Amino acid sequence: MQHTLEPLLRTQKFFAGLDPDHLSLIAGCASTVVFPTDGFLFREGDPANTFFLIRKGKVALEIAAAGRGAGALVIQTLGEGEVAGFSWLIEPHHWEFDGRAIERVLAVKMDGTCLRGKCEDDPRLGYELMRRFAGLTATRLQATRLQLLDVYGHAHDR
Amino acid sequence: MRTIADGLEREPREAARTQAPWIEPASWQVTETRLEAPGVVTLGLTPDEPFEFLPGQFNMLYVPGIGEVPISISGDPASTTRVLHTIRDVGPVTAALCKKQPGQQVGVRGPYGTSWPVAAAEGGDLVIVAGGIGLPPLRPALYQALSNRDRFGRVVLLYGARTPDDLLFPDELSAWRARFDLDVYVTVDAAARAWRGDVGVVPELVKRAPFDPAQTTAFLVGPEIMMRFTVRALRAAGVGDDRMYLSMERNMQCAVAMCGHCQLGPFLVCRDGPVFSYRQLARWLSIREV
Numbered sequence: 223m224q225h226t227l228e229p230l231l232r233t234q235k236f237f238a239g240l241d242p243d244h245l246s247l248i249a250g251c252a253s254t255v256v257f258p259t260d261g262f263l264f265r266e267g268d269p270a271n272t273f274f275l276i277r278k279g280k281v282a283l284e285i286a287a288a289g290r291g292a293g294a295l296v297i298q299t300l301g302e303g304e305v306a307g308f309s310w311l312i313e314p315h316h317w318e319f320d321g322r323a324i325e326r327v328l329a330v331k332m333d334g335t336c337l338r339g340k341c342e343d344d345p346r347l348g349y350e351l352m353r354r355f356a357g358l359t360a361t362r363l364q365a366t367r368l369q370l371l372d373v374y375g376h377a378h379d380r
Numbered sequence: 381m382r383t384i385a386d387g388l389e390r391e392p393r394e395a396a397r398t399q400a401p402w403i404e405p406a407s408w409q410v411t412e413t414r415l416e417a418p419g420v421v422t423l424g425l426t427p428d429e430p431f432e433f434l435p436g437q438f439n440m441l442y443v444p445g446i447g448e449v450p451i452s453i454s455g456d457p458a459s460t461t462r463v464l465h466t467i468r469d470v471g472p473v474t475a476a477l478c479k480k481q482p483g484q485q486v487g488v489r490g491p492y493g494t495s496w497p498v499a500a501a502e503g504g505d506l507v508i509v510a511g512g513i514g515l516p517p518l519r520p521a522l523y524q525a526l527s528n529r530d531r532f533g534r535v536v537l538l539y540g541a542r543t544p545d546d547l548l549f550p551d552e553l554s555a556w557r558a559r560f561d562l563d564v565y566v567t568v569d570a571a572a573r574a575w576r577g578d579v580g581v582v583p584e585l586v587k588r589a590p591f592d593p594a595q596t597t598a599f600l601v602g603p604e605i606m607m608r609f610t611v612r613a614l615r616a617a618g619v620g621d622d623r624m625y626l627s628m629e630r631n632m633q634c635a636v637a638m639c640g641h642c643q644l645g646p647f648l649v650c651r652d653g654p655v656f657s658y659r660q661l662a663r664w665l666s667i668r669e670v
Contacts, residue, residue: 280578282573282579284573293573294572294573295570295571295572295573296570296571296572296573296575296579297579298579298580299567299577299578299579299580301578301588302588324576325576364609365580365581365583365584368581368583368605368606368609369569369570369580369581371605372542372569373511373512373602373603373605373606374511374512374513374540374541374542374546374569374602374603375542
């Protein structure tokens with residue numbers, strides 16, 4: 223009997239409410255992966271043909287910054303139930319940051335090339351995934367704006 | 381004269397002294413000082429007689445010749461002889477306070493203001509959300525909840541700061557994290573690689589925290605922008621407007637509703653606050669001129 227990750231994907235918040243047929247298609251592009259502490263899920267500049275659903279553990283999105291913070295600054299951390307990576311969906315499909323496991327990470331790795339092909343073949347699936355990733359991108363953008371505001375700066379003068 | 385505020389539903393207050401009159405500052409002795417983070421100092425003050433306050437209330441601290449500032453009480457309400465104030469150095473008065481040494485005196489009048497409705501939160505989950513220097517005004521509420529731990533469901537602390545070095549009470553945070561009956565989530569806006577904790581904004585922590593929104597009371601203190609976005613996240617999670625409480629900060633000068641400097645819409649923060657329910661404040665929070 224062929225092993226499928228469909229039951230596992232069904233428990234992931236990101237795929238909640240997805241059409242079962244679409245979930246079945248997506249499961250065909252999924253595999254499970256484990257990263258040790260300090261292992262890299264992806265590196266800045268590398269081709270981005272995957273994304274990850276974090277099942278357990280924590281991932282830091284980092285950017286190399288010579289001379290600052292031991293050579294890298296952490297931009298954001300992602301945890302259980304969160305998605306790491308949307309560069310697979312956006313040309314030119316290169317990772318914009320490093321993704322490093324700051325503790326042991328169990329994840330579902332999604333093959334982006336496989337998924338892009340299925341999205342081309344089934345525009346409904348393509349729209350549904352795009353809608354979910356657009357929501358994710360908007361949420362991350364909003365959080366980034368809030369970070370940029372440096373809200374904990376001094377507000378008084380007394 | 382009837383004000384707009386009179387027409388709004390007043391929240392039940394735990395504070396018995398919200399209309400406290402102006403009083404001559406008493407001289408309290410500084411008995412301990414502690415550097416919590418760069419530019420943030422906790423002063424331990426000893427009053428002449430036992431001092432009672434409710435979580436969320438503040439005192440006016442006075443440095444002769446320099447001025448007076450409102451500072452939230454950051455210690456345990458059960459301690460009536462050792463009163464803690466955590467102060468960030470942001471101007472002449474706070475700078476003078478941060479430089480105080482044991483044996484010196486500080487003028488104190490208070491306590492003033494409304495308090496966190498800790499007792500009203502009993503029976504459900506309590507989510508405490510602090511940003512930056514917002515943790516000290518919430519710490520007394522956390523102490524009170526932890527001292528009556530069996531009366532609550534989950535107790536959750538969500539705390540954000542600018543960087544790991546800016547986190548207040550790090551030893552206590554570690555101790556709280558080690559407890560099985562308290563969920564602590566800490567995040568910072570920016571960090572170097574050595575930091576193993578979360579990086580991101582406080583509202584994002586709401587999604588990760590375990591609580592039952594239908595039975596949750598939330599207390600929030602931090603920059604107003606942070607509180608507004610956290611309120612959105614809590615509302616999205618299902619927490620009701622009347623179960624969210626915010627501590628507001630305005631230019632408080634007199635603390636006895638005389639001068640009007642701390643007006644926030646129809647409210648005077650020193651008299652009607654600093655703790656308000658979100659339902660009270662909702663319409664005023666996003667008005668630029670307010």
